[in-house]
Amino acid sequence: MPYAFGTASRDHMKGVDPRMVKVLERAIQISPVDFKVIEGVRTPQRQKKLYAQGRTEPGQIVTWTLKSNHFVDPKTGFGRAVDLLPAPYDWKDPGQFDKMSRAMFEAARQVGVKIRWGADWDQDGKARERGESDSPHFELAL
Ligand SMILES: [Zn+2]
DSSP states (O other): OOOOOOHHHHHHTTTBOHHHHHHHHHHHHHOSSOEEEEEOOOOHHHHHHHHHBTTTBSSOOOOSOSOOTTSEETTTTEEOEEEEEESSOOTTOTHHHHHHHHHHHHHHHHHTOOEEETTOTTOSSOTTTTOOOOTTEEEEOO
C-alpha cells in the first residue's frame, strides 16, 4: 500500500512549482518511508523571523541567509523548494532521510525533473560529507 499526502502536506504544496509537485506525487508512491511536506513557499517576512531565531530572538540558528529558494521565483511565479520530514521521524536515525531522498531522486528521474538535496549540495551521492545539515530541503535544480 503506497503512502499518500495528508491535508497539511497538500497545503504546503500550494504555490510550489508544478514540476516539484510532480516529483513529490511520484516520490510518495514509491517511497519505502512515509513523509510529510512541512514547508513550501516561504514569505520574506517568515524568512526574517527564521533568521532572527538564535540571533536576536531565542532559539537555535536555523538559517544562514535572508534569501531563500523557498521564496516565490519571480520568473515562474512559484516557489521551487520544499522541506520534507519522514514520518514518524527518529532524530537518531538519519537513515530515514536517506531512504526518502533516494525515493525523491528516483521519482525526479522518472518524471524528468532535476532536483538538489540540502544534505548533498555537490550531488555526489554522499550525504552530509561536508556537514551539510539541511536534510529536509529539496529544490528544483534550474
Ligand atoms: Zn528548505
